[in-house]
Amino acid sequence: MKFSRVKRLTSFILICTICLTCGCTRLSFQKTVTPGNSVSGLYFDTAISITAYDDTSLEVLKDTLGRCEDYELIFSRTNENSELYAINHRTGGVIEGDKYTVEVSEDMYNVLNIALKYSKETELAFNPTLGSVIKLWDYHSDNPVVPSEVEIEKALKFTNPYVMDISGELFEETNEHYLSLPMDETIIDLGAIAKGYIADELKDYLQDKGCREAVITLGGNVYCIGCKGGAGYTVGIQKPFDSKGATQMTVNISDSSVVTSGIYERYFETDGKIYHHIIDGSTGYPVDNELASVTVICSDSMKADVLSTALLCMGSEKGLEYAKRDPSIHVIMITRDGEVLDSERNG
Numbered sequence: 001m002k003f004s005r006v007k008r009l010t011s012f013i014l015i016c017t018i019c020l021t022c023g024c025t026r027l028s029f030q031k032t033v034t035p036g037n038s039v040s041g042l043y044f045d046t047a048i049s050i051t052a053y054d055d056t057s058l059e060v061l062k063d064t065l066g067r068c069e070d071y072e073l074i075f076s077r078t079n080e081n082s083e084l085y086a087i088n089h090r091t092g093g094v095i096e097g098d099k100y101t102v103e104v105s106e107d108m109y110n111v112l113n114i115a116l117k118y119s120k121e122t123e124l125a126f127n128p129t130l131g132s133v134i135k136l137w138d139y140h141s142d143n144p145v146v147p148s149e150v151e152i153e154k155a156l157k158f159t160n161p162y163v164m165d166i167s168g169e170l171f172e173e174t175n176e177h178y179l180s181l182p183m184d185e186t187i188i189d190l191g192a193i194a195k196g197y198i199a200d201e202l203k204d205y206l207q208d209k210g211c212r213e214a215v216i217t218l219g220g221n222v223y224c225i226g227c228k229g230g231a232g233y234t235v236g237i238q239k240p241f242d243s244k245g246a247t248q249m250t251v252n253i254s255d256s257s258v259v260t261s262g263i264y265e266r267y268f269e270t271d272g273k274i275y276h277h278i279i280d281g282s283t284g285y286p287v288d289n290e291l292a293s294v295t296v297i298c299s300d301s302m303k304a305d306v307l308s309t310a311l312l313c314m315g316s317e318k319g320l321e322y323a324k325r326d327p328s329i330h331v332i333m334i335t336r337d338g339e340v341l342d343s344e345r346n347g
């Protein structure tokens with residue numbers, strides 16, 4: 001397990017380096033920028049790296065990376081020491097009748113509020129309370145099994161995000177934030193939003209420390225700070241179901257985030273059918289449409305994270321319609337047949 005993690009991390013960093021360095025060499029009139037200091041680590045089961053393209057010190061990069069440990073202790077659903085774990089197990093708060101109330105961190109408060117906003121905006125394509133269903137799909141197991149219909153039916157009863165009460169209990173003067181939940185089996189899962197939030201936070205932290213050019217990668221989330229010597233960064237979009245690092249296409253960006261959700265990231269196959277990790281909240285089963293991946297490019301990484309998941313759930317037609325209404329996002333979809341749909345062309 002440890003060895004494969006290290007192997008994964010090494011190959012991931014190699015791929016990122018290749019993808020991110022080829023961009024500026026193509027345009028000869030722009031200044032070639034060689035990478036400066038770089039750090040990497042594994043948090044929330046995700047390979048994370050931060051590479052500066054200016055003179056940002058190793059110490060600043062290490063501090064920035066170290067913050068991932070704090071975020072893991074807030075947002076991880078499975079880490080037994082995390083804030084989210086306590087919430088999902090209804091510990092550390094006050095229980096009155098059927099209601100559990102707990103003080104939450106500002107980070108948790110921010111993410112839950114925005115998660116609720118996007119639940120509404122995407123008509124529950126993005127749903128932060130699918131934990132009871134997600135728990136049934138054990139992709140990490142050596143022998144994963146398809147859950148029974150009865151189990152799924154039961155779990156689906158606890159997937160209403162509007163049971164979360166996070167409004168009206170904010171005390172402005174003391175800066176305390178509270179969350180109330182029913183004492184039932186509702187489980188919050190922030191796997192589709194937390195990395196985007198963290199990428200934005202790390203970006204702000206780096207910029208506060210004076211960093212002007214850098215790339216932060218958290219698995220499928222990439223944040224490119226600055227313009228890398230005027231040429232921008234070239235980021236590869238993974239070719240679905242191909243070897244890790246094989247690119248379907250590249251995009252050139254600056255001061256933006258590129259986030260991909262793909263059905264090939266975590267899945268198992270039974271009787272010729274793929275069961276992947278992105279769940280259709282209306283059925284409790286993995287989303288079953290024509291899309292293999294959705295990439296969202298946006299200066300707001302949390303938004304890109306939420307929408308890459310949500311638009312994948314919506315499918316190409318509804319997803320492109322959604323993208324067309326929002327000029328702050330550029331969406332690239334890859335179908336299971338390998339066709340590329342681009343909101344700036346097909347939208």
Ligand code: AMP
Binds near residue numbers: 134191278281313
């Ligand atoms: P992402 O890779 O950003 O698309 O996030 C996928 C992760 O988000 C999964 O591993 C689940 O933890 C969670 N998830 C799966 N389906 C949904 C959904 N429809 N809405 C919100 N979160 C989801």
Ligand code: MG
Binds near residue numbers: 191305308
């Ligand atoms: Mg996401």
